[in-house]
Amino acid sequence: MSASSPAQEGHCPPALHSSGADIWRRNQRRLAPYLFLAPGAIMFAVYVVVPIFQSMWISLYDWDGIGEKTFIGLANYVELFDDDAFYTSLKNNIIWLVLYMLAVPAGLAIALFLNQTVFGIRLVKSLFFFPFVLSQVVVGLVFAWFYDPGFGLLAELFKAFGTKPIAILADEDYVTYGIIAAGLWPQIAYCMILYLTGLNNISSEQIEAGRLDGARGLSMLWHVILPQLKPATFIAVVVTVIGALRSFDLVSIMTDGGPYGSSRVLAYYMYEQALSEYGYRMGYGASIAVVLFAIMIVYISIFLVRMIAEDRERR
Amino acid sequence: MFPTPVARLDRRWQTLYKLALPVSLVFWLLPLLAVMLTSIRSAGDLAAGNYWGWPRDFSLVENYTAVFENSPIGAYILNSFKVTIPTVIGAVGLSCLTGFAFGIYRFKGGLLLFFLFVAGNFVPFQILMVPVRDLTLKLGLYDTTLGLVLFHVAFQTGFCTLFMRNFIRALPFELIEAARVEGATEWQIFLRVVMPLMRPAIAALSVLVFTFIWNDYFWATVLVQGKHALPVTAGLYSLNGQWLAAWHLVSAGSIVAALPPVVMFFLMQKHFIAGLTLGATKG
Structure with a gap:
């Protein structure tokens, strides 16, 4: 917040008597922000801020979640280096990050397609957005079923083309792509709505000016429209990155990380280690979470830096 | 266009x-x-x-009746409401306060604190999982809806604070100054001047948080085990295991589980999208 921020130093009325109520009256504007903040800040500190540091600390211990913690230094991280399952998860996370980005151009394409004013278009837009409102559990079940090699719709399509259906979710090579495709469905819907709102706010003068300059179709999109959609693109990229790194629900519902752990991602692998049926390894799980957090922190920083810059620009 | x-x-x-x-x-x-x-x-x-x-x-009737009669899905849905509604009230209420603090005042450490709220929003859940589960166990709230509510309120407050702060910043500041000149206390300004203007923001956040929390699956599996507190997302997953190959039931169950946020979305579409696209346009 820069100098022109709304709050100004109020002048205090001269003190006539120094009763408690009077001290409150004179200082209320200085104390008020802290009092307004306190309930939310305490909750947030207890459940979000402190646990981040606790996790970092727990990652240095061997702990089953119930008994005594044993300090083992960086041993959990050393173990990660030799853990094939960790590398599989990391590799899958990168595939997720890269392919999830398709949601951004796909969302833009659908938004461009739907940015018209024909009869009933509002309902069509809502229905296109619909998958985002569904729980990932439902999306996962729907797609698991869609992919079923026995009777799924995809199998029917394969048969229609005369090829043998592939059991996507039971195939180590395809499984991650199959889950990502399911995740893209609601994510594209999200990006679409961001772009539709963006397109709605584009100044028509600039479009007309572009038309006069002979810009049409793709060149218009590239030179006139996209620069104006920058805020929408930024938010779309941010929520897509976060969505990709948070990919837990779909993996858990569609495959439980299988077959043979080939569809694990860091978020899922962490959960599996910390709360697995073969005994809890909280320390090891925490170290996986710290790695995931380290990846995320890069994106959080980018977001914050941009937000600060925008905040300065605006006032 | x-x-x-x-x-x-x-x-x-x-x-x-x-x-x-x-x-x-x-x-x-x-x-x-x-x-x-x-x-x-x-x-x-x-x-x-x-x-x-x-x-x-x-x-149609047979399948949907069967879902409710042969499974605890009714109880799961009730649990989901018991988690979702208090969370909406808690998170939106707290963020009215925090948003007011960040939006109206300039104070030491304010900017830093605000960014902490924003950054906390993007944190992967897994880094919170072990300590939050431990804390919930220690509070004796493991396997209860209250345990879930407390965590969700805290976490959602981050996102809601960002939203409320930006909304309050866009209000005309003269209103607040005028109220101060008239001798209103800060609390009165919050309650009588700012709150009535925040209705659209409250509506937008309520539908968004409702959908997010209703659809939460991760925390439902981490903080709850038993049928008495399990929300419908996690419940549906366990039913899917029991209903192996009874696809007409699985799909009817999925639709029942998806319905409340869907109804919410269609009823409050304008607010929902306003909340979701916050920041997608300039200013």
Whole structure:
């Protein structure tokens, strides 16, 4: 917040008597922000801020979640280096990050397609957005079923083309792509709505000016429209990155990380280690979470830096 | 408007566009339409291998009654409401306060604190999992809806604070100054001046948080075990295991579980999208 921020130093009325109520009256504007903040800040500190540091600390211990913690230094991280399952998860996370980005151009394409004013278009837009409102559990079940090699719709399509259906979710090579495709469905819907709102706010003068300059179709999109959609693109990229790194629900519902752990991602692998049926390894799980957090922190920083810059620009 | 409105193109393009719309919509919602169709299909139809053809007989009532009678899904849905509604009230209420603090005052450490709230929003859940589970156990709230509510309120407060702060910043500051001149206390300003203006923000956040929390699956599996507190997302997953191959039940259950946020979305669409697209446009 820069100098022109709304709050100004109020002048205090001269003190006539120094009763408690009077001290409150004179200082209320200085104390008020802290009092307004306190309930939310305490909750947030207890459940979000402190646990981040606790996790970092727990990652240095061997702990089953119930008994005594044993300090083992960086041993959990050393173990990660030799853990094939960790590398599989990391590799899958990168595939997720890269392919999830398709949601951004796909969302833009659908938004461009739907940015018209024909009869009933509002309902069509809502229905296109619909998958985002569904729980990932439902999306996962729907797609698991869609992919079923026995009777799924995809199998029917394969048969229609005369090829043998592939059991996507039971195939180590395809499984991650199959889950990502399911995740893209609601994510594209999200990006679409961001772009539709963006397109709605584009100044028509600039479009007309572009038309006069002979810009049409793709060149218009590239030179006139996209620069104006920058805020929408930024938010779309941010929520897509976060969505990709948070990919837990779909993996858990569609495959439980299988077959043979080939569809694990860091978020899922962490959960599996910390709360697995073969005994809890909280320390090891925490170290996986710290790695995931380290990846995320890069994106959080980018977001914050941009937000600060925008905040300065605006006032 | 971009692209060029179809109304300005010739007839053939207009017809083509009007045809392309429903076709693409059906294609886009195909997985969902299949589930809807299956949820009204009879078990006999499925046994006969009729998965995708037109149902030979409809058993809408039978399937949906069976879901409620043969499974605890009714209890799960009740649990979801018990988690979702208090969370909405808690998170929106707290963030009215925090948003007011960040939006109106300039104070030491304010900016830093605000960014902490924003950054906390993006944190992967897994880094919170072990300590939050431990804390919930220690508070004796493991396996209760209250345990889930407390965490959700705290976490959602981050996102809601960002939203409220930006909303309050956009209000005319003269209103607050005028109230101060008239001798209103800060609390009165919050309650009488700012709160009445925040109604649209409160509505937008309420529908958004409702949907997020209703659809939460991760925390439901981490903080809850038993049927008495399990929300419908996690419940549906466990039912899926029991209903192996009873696809008409799985799909009917999925639709029941998805319904509340869907209804919420269609009723409050304008607010929902306003909340979601916050920041997607300039200013």
